[in-house]
Amino acid sequence: xxxxxQTPPSDQVTLGDKSVELSTFDRYKGTxxxxxxxxxxxxxxxxGLRYYIKPSGPSFRAPTNPEVLxxxxxxxxxxxxxxxxxxFHYLTDEGGNLIxxxxxxxxxxxxxxxxxxxxxxxxxxxxxxxLANDAVGFAAPQFDMTFACKDEQYQRGAFTPxxxxxxKQKQKWYDVLLExxxxxxxxxxxxFGRTLSDLEIMEKLGVSMPNQTGSTDNANDIDLSDxxxx
Numbered sequence: 538x539x540x541x542x543q544t545p546p547s548d549q550v551t552l553g554d555k556s557v558e559l560s561t562f563d564r565y566k567g568t569x570x571x572x573x574x575x576x577x578x579x580x581x582x583x584x585g586l587r588y589y590i591k592p593s594g595p596s597f598r599a600p601t602n603p604e605v606l607x608x609x610x611x612x613x614x615x616x617x618x619x620x621x622x623x624x625f626h627y628l629t630d631e632g633g634n635l636i637x638x639x640x641x642x643x644x645x646x647x648x649x650x651x652x653x654x655x656x657x658x659x660x661x662x663x664x665x666x667x668l669a670n671d672a673v674g675f676a677a678p679q680f681d682m683t684f685a686c687k688d689e690q691y692q693r694g695a696f697t698p699x700x701x702x703x704x705k706q707k708q709k710w711y712d713v714l715l716e717x718x719x720x721x722x723x724x725x726x727x728x729f730g731r732t733l734s735d736l737e738i739m740e741k742l743g744v745s746m747p748n749q750t751g752s753t754d755n756a757n758d759i760d761l762s763d764x765x766x767x
Contacts, residue, residue, distance in 0.1 A: 567686030572633030596730030
């Protein structure tokens, strides 16, 4: 006599299942008094423009409509330029030392940086290649870096290149993290703020749409008198 065993459907999982991969990624941010070690998994950075209406916020992406963008510049000034990339935040002690040299432990995160941080990293990159080089691949020279955070609010601190890129010590580690990089990269634009419609932006600015008569309160009104007749 045989007993049939039922195989659970492929879309069924349990809490804590290690086979589950989440599509959300944390944003990297240094912690005051702690030194982190990070690797830049990206080969290029994604550039974006955003506005932030103080003090309530939140930030929103600069509009692509030239007329609406002109009104934003008139009311809010020039948009802030931001850069997004994917990093691997290693599991370390508070001094930035890897917990286990035989393993590659940590989390893939999204890092949004300012123009000044971009310039700072560019200066380091000229001497110590920090970005991944997809054209060369695994064998391309690359360095990790540590970040000793001294000011958490403004993310001030010291960046120091390390002797090696630990994630490139094994081909398998490299391949797995590149796969995760591809998934995380689609989330970078969200770090530049919400994507708002032209009408939503005008409402935040408290002005009417370009070439629109009346206030935004009547933006959804419909007048069919020209086509309906009496």
